[in-house]
Amino acid sequence: EPEVTQTPSHQVTQMGQEVILRCVPISNHLYFYWYRQILGQKVEFLVSFYNNEISEKSEIFDDQFSVERPDGSNFTLKIRSTKLEDSAMYFCASSVSVRLNTEAFFGQGTRLTVV
Amino acid sequence: TQLLEQSPQFLSIQEGENLTVYCNSSSVFSSLQWYRQEPGEGPVLLVTVVTGGEVKKLKRLTFQFGDARKDSSLHITAAQPGDTGLYLCAGATGTASKLTFGTGTRLQVTL
Numbered sequence: 001e002p003e004v005t006q007t008p009s010h011q012v013t014q015m016g017q018e019v020i021l022r023c024v025p026i027s028n029h030l031y032f033y034w035y036r037q038i039l040g041q042k043v044e045f046l047v048s049f050y051n052n053e054i055s056e057k058s059e060i061f062d063d064q065f066s067v068e069r070p071d072g073s074n075f076t077l078k079i080r081s082t083k084l085e086d087s088a089m090y091f092c093a094s095s096v097s098v099r100l101n102t103e104a105f106f107g108q109g110t111r112l113t114v115v
Numbered sequence: 116t117q118l119l120e121q122s123p124q125f126l127s128i129q130e131g132e133n134l135t136v137y138c139n140s141s142s143v144f145s146s147l148q149w150y151r152q153e154p155g156e157g158p159v160l161l162v163t164v165v166t167g168g169e170v171k172k173l174k175r176l177t178f179q180f181g182d183a184r185k186d187s188s189l190h191i192t193a194a195q196p197g198d199t200g201l202y203l204c205a206g207a208t209g210t211a212s213k214l215t216f217g218t219g220t221r222l223q224v225t226l
Contacts, residue, residue, distance in 0.1 A: 004157075031212060043158065043203065043216040056213050091157045098210035100146040100165050106157030 002026045004107035006092050012113045013082055021077045021110045023092030032075045033093040033104065034067065036060070043091070049075065050098075082114045117142040119206055119217035127223045128194055136189040136202055136220045144206035147180050147187045148214065152201040194224045 005024045013019050025032050034046040047057040049067055066078045075094075079086055089111050095104040119140045128134055138147070146165045150158035162171050164180035164187060171178045175198075177190040187204055204217040 033212075035214075035216075042218050043205075043214075045213050045215065048212045050212075058213075093157070098212040100207065100210070101163050103160045103163070104214070106159070108156050 002105075004092055004094055004105050006090075006107035006110050008110060009108065010111045010113070012115060015084055015114055016081050019079050019082055019112065021079075021090050021092075021112070023075045023077070023094075023107055024073055025075055025092065025094030026105055027073075029094035029096050029105075031055075031095045031098055031104075032067075032069070033095075034077045035091045035093065035106075036088040037091065037109075038085075038088040046077070046090075079112075082112075084114050087112055087114045117144075117206065117208070117215045119204055119215055121202075121204060121217040121220045123220060124218065125221050125223075127225065130195055130224055130226050131193050132224075134191050134194060134222070136191075136222070138187045138189075138204035138217050140185050140206065142206070142208070143184050144208055144215075145184070145210075146207045147184070148205045148207070149178055149187070149189055150203040150205060152203060152219075158203055158205075191222075194222075196224045196226060198222060199224050 007022045032049040037043045045058050047061045048055045064080045089109040091109045092107045093104040095102050122137045148163045149161045152158045162178045167182045167184045169180045175192045179188050202220045205214040
């Protein structure tokens with residue numbers, strides 16, 4: 001069964017360092033998303049991406065964040081200068097379309113720990 | 116800001132009991148999805164409801180979307196230990212390109 005895969009599963013980084021979280025969406029999907037879940041809190045939308053550009057982003061997704069689809073298969077989230085409060089599970093998701101009954105498939109997540 | 120509040124936050128019941136989880140908002144959503152999340156994994160979609168008043172059944176799980184499309188419920192009949200997990204509701208407005216997740220209900224079913 002096709003699935004969204006994310007690497008690494010766990011990343012520890014020092015405050016101020018840049019991190020890149022990687023995702024391989026399901027191959028025929030056209031819409032890609034990043035969500036995050038701070039420990040003990042709800043899942044929060046970060047950004048959606050379609051046709052090589054951001055289609056929507058939340059207030060969390062500030063200038064420190066960027067997304068890219070560098071090679072037609074990977075979808076990456078870069079945090080330029082990590083802060084302690086960026087520590088969270090980051091989930092990548094993809095979907096075929098954005099029609100209301102469309103399922104978004106989530107990856108298993110990357111746990112980012114900023115120390 | 117759209118908020119989805121789930122209740123209860125935690126629920127511990129014995130096998131065979133019935134339970135209902137609620138998802139409430141003051142905002143109207145175009146669709147409402149229910150997910151289940153296991154520890155260390157991403158959310159997995161259980162069902163999507165789109166029409167106000169819609170009821171969908173998935174084996175022992177019954178999902179209902181409120182008439183005004185501001186709330187939803189998940190009812191589990193004869194709960195089993197395999198139902199243990201974190202249940203999340205998520206709403207979409209317009210398209211499904213951005214989901215607003217609820218606060219979650221952690222369910223534990225014991226023998």
